[in-house]
Amino acid sequence: MKNTTRIFSNHPESTWKGEVVWSPLKSLWFLANLLITLFIAPFYFSLSSLMVFLLLTGVTLCLGHSLGMHRLLIHRSYECPLWMEYVFVYLGVLVGMAGPIGMLKQHDLRDWAQRQTQCHAYLLHGSSILKDAWWQLNCDLRLTYPPTFTIEPRVIHSRFYQFIESTWPLQALLPALPLYLLGGLSWVIWGVCVRVVISVGGHWLVGYFAHNQGERTWFIEGAAVQGHNIRLAGFISMGEAWHNNHHAFPGSAMLGLHKNEPDPGWWVLNALHNLGVVKNLVLPEHLPAREELVVEANNLNSRVKRVPEECEIANFIKRYS
Ligand SMILES: [Zn+2]
Numbered sequence: 001m002k003n004t005t006r007i008f009s010n011h012p013e014s015t016w017k018g019e020v021v022w023s024p025l026k027s028l029w030f031l032a033n034l035l036i037t038l039f040i041a042p043f044y045f046s047l048s049s050l051m052v053f054l055l056l057t058g059v060t061l062c063l064g065h066s067l068g069m070h071r072l073l074i075h076r077s078y079e080c081p082l083w084m085e086y087v088f089v090y091l092g093v094l095v096g097m098a099g100p101i102g103m104l105k106q107h108d109l110r111d112w113a114q115r116q117t118q119c120h121a122y123l124l125h126g127s128s129i130l131k132d133a134w135w136q137l138n139c140d141l142r143l144t145y146p147p148t149f150t151i152e153p154r155v156i157h158s159r160f161y162q163f164i165e166s167t168w169p170l171q172a173l174l175p176a177l178p179l180y181l182l183g184g185l186s187w188v189i190w191g192v193c194v195r196v197v198i199s200v201g202g203h204w205l206v207g208y209f210a211h212n213q214g215e216r217t218w219f220i221e222g223a224a225v226q227g228h229n230i231r232l233a234g235f236i237s238m239g240e241a242w243h244n245n246h247h248a249f250p251g252s253a254m255l256g257l258h259k260n261e262p263d264p265g266w267w268v269l270n271a272l273h274n275l276g277v278v279k280n281l282v283l284p285e286h287l288p289a290r291e292e293l294v295v296e297a298n299n300l301n302s303r304v305k306r307v308p309e310e311c312e313i314a315n316f317i318k319r320y321s
């Protein structure tokens with residue numbers, strides 16, 4: 001069994017034996033926001049509420065979910081001042097998916113299980129789309145032999161992370177107050193409820209397709225599931241939909257590796273790096289070579305021709321081609 005730095009198990013059934021159980025908090029939180037979005041939000045639509053929705057969705061998904069939670073807290077793919085880490089991760093909590101430690105555990109469990117030869121359908125989005133929607137948005141997986149988690153002290157012992165972990169649904173609702181004072185009920189409904197539904201629902205939808213169909217450049221030998229790049233969602237997911245690249249180089253701060261793979265999260269990170277705020281960006285060429293990582297043969301010819309001028313990881317691709 002391949003273990004990671006945070007997860008350990010030597011039980012052969014730990015990645016796939018378990019049952020999916022209804023999770024009341026997760027389910028009621030999502031369904032309440034969904035009902036408000038479907039049946040109340042249309043009556044409160046206005047141009048200003050749409051602008052508030054777009055602005056807050058962009059900021060929380062890009063700085064919060066992608067840069068704060070995923071590329072920093074989970075993968076440590078760059079370094080920044082602690083205040084910036086806390087601001088970014090807090091914005092990630094406002095997305096309305098989970099607290100920082102919950103997000104880290106969900107992500108790492110999936111990441112680890114997907115790399116093994118066998119993995120529960122819940123962890124690899126292996127069911128029909130409707131069943132997967134019910135599972136991911138309303139249920140949790142209870143593993144029979146769960147692996148042990150060792151989360152680094154700087155995260156697990158941080159008072160700030162402990163506080164926002166235990167209060168995350170309240171934190172996610174907090175923007176409702178200033179929004180109400182500034183723009184009334186329509187800003188609350190579009191700036192919180194609709195945004196949570198689009199962000200959490202969109203995250204699931206991208207996750208579903210990213211493990212079922214779409215383009216692939218890289219193949220991980222021996223893994224229970226491959227990641228796919230979802231071109232349609234590349235930009236609006238802030239780069240997170242380049243998931244085939246992420247399976248190949250999980251520690252990379254850059255997710256869109258080719259020029260035709262827009263990665264807004266990376267653009268922001270690169271700008272912050274040029275300003276000197278962010279340091280030590282991790283790129284694919286900095287990561288240790290993986291024996292199980294190969295370039296997909298049918299993509300190789302078309303890709304290789306464009307590699308030298310287009311791809312930031314030209315040398316890496318050459319090494320594997
Ligand atoms: Zn994945």
Ligand SMILES: [Zn+2]
Nearest residue numbers: 070107246250
């Ligand atoms: Zn990841």
